[in-house]
Amino acid sequence: MKKISLVVPCYNEEESIPLFYRTVSKVIDSMNTPTPTVTPEYIFVDDGSSDHTLKEMKELHQSHPETVHYRSFSRNFGKESALAAGLQATTGELVAVMDVDLQDPPELLPKMFALIENEGYDCVGTIQKERRGQSKLRAFLSSSFYRVINKISDVRIEPNARDYRLMTRQFVDTVISLPEFNRFSKGIFSWVGFKTTYLTYESQPRAAGTTHWNLRQLFAYSIEGIIDFSNAPLRLATWVGSISFILSIFGLLFVIIRALTVGGAVAGWPSLVAIMLFIGGIQLFCLGILGQYINKIYLETKHRPKYIVREEK
Ligand code: UDP
Ligand code: MG
Numbered sequence: 001m002k003k004i005s006l007v008v009p010c011y012n013e014e015e016s017i018p019l020f021y022r023t024v025s026k027v028i029d030s031m032n033t034p035t036p037t038v039t040p041e042y043i044f045v046d047d048g049s050s051d052h053t054l055k056e057m058k059e060l061h062q063s064h065p066e067t068v069h070y071r072s073f074s075r076n077f078g079k080e081s082a083l084a085a086g087l088q089a090t091t092g093e094l095v096a097v098m099d100v101d102l103q104d105p106p107e108l109l110p111k112m113f114a115l116i117e118n119e120g121y122d123c124v125g126t127i128q129k130e131r132r133g134q135s136k137l138r139a140f141l142s143s144s145f146y147r148v149i150n151k152i153s154d155v156r157i158e159p160n161a162r163d164y165r166l167m168t169r170q171f172v173d174t175v176i177s178l179p180e181f182n183r184f185s186k187g188i189f190s191w192v193g194f195k196t197t198y199l200t201y202e203s204q205p206r207a208a209g210t211t212h213w214n215l216r217q218l219f220a221y222s223i224e225g226i227i228d229f230s231n232a233p234l235r236l237a238t239w240v241g242s243i244s245f246i247l248s249i250f251g252l253l254f255v256i257i258r259a260l261t262v263g264g265a266v267a268g269w270p271s272l273v274a275i276m277l278f279i280g281g282i283q284l285f286c287l288g289i290l291g292q293y294i295n296k297i298y299l300e301t302k303h304r305p306k307y308i309v310r311e312e313k
Contacts, residue, residue: 007086
């Protein structure tokens, strides 16, 4: 018998939780027939929900005190923190991370389990095929993000990979041991290495509730990923700065030589203003990039906890 821990981050998901438990238990039961192979351990993380999410978790815990556990945050800390808190609490030999909205099909679990048990993988991730009903703009932005980040970062970020994955204890312990405050899971899971394979599946509609991501948040998340796993923007800033510096030296030489030979031209002031604005713009751009990294350093050096647990069981 192997214990399999399921980490489930939940933010305002009162409707999904019972549905999730029912569906996943069925899959676990099917894995245990005819021979018992796995015992489940559910770790629900309530990410500061304002609805009855915690109540649903408590009810599940009361009816299944051995297998269902929960941790509830003091406020909303975001999915990355919820994942970290969930992983910290797991005790199973295998650990899965799953969304509660059933967009991560539990039916894949037996296949993922078999890949780890029989093929010796440390981690089985999942890739979602093109999202149905996703806008063209979103699809374009997301594919551009993966193209850019894979070009400039040292770790490979699998395009359209979900957080849904099954991992061995060793893999999870390594992930937990990374102390960083700014957590971009997609990067961390890939950075730690180990033998990883991916399964592909058709995207699923949400079982209940609505998504918590809007375009602005997705954009911020992409920037986070790039800043956390690449210093290419810093190199870009250096390059842009150097090139504009060299160009302005040539410009100055030109102006001086012209003043000495044919005489100065007062009429040139509009172009001068344009150049000043151009260089000023580049400087602000580079300062902005620098600021992003300094902000990250600032957040890391404060050594604040990634989350605060209000109650757990
Ligand atoms: N989630 C969370 N904290 C948040 C936002 C989301 O724990 O601040 C959880 C949410 O309850 C769900 C999972 O993260 O289980 C994925 O969220 P969602 O379904 O909104 O994202 P999508 O599937 O649309 O990418
Ligand atoms: Mg979802």
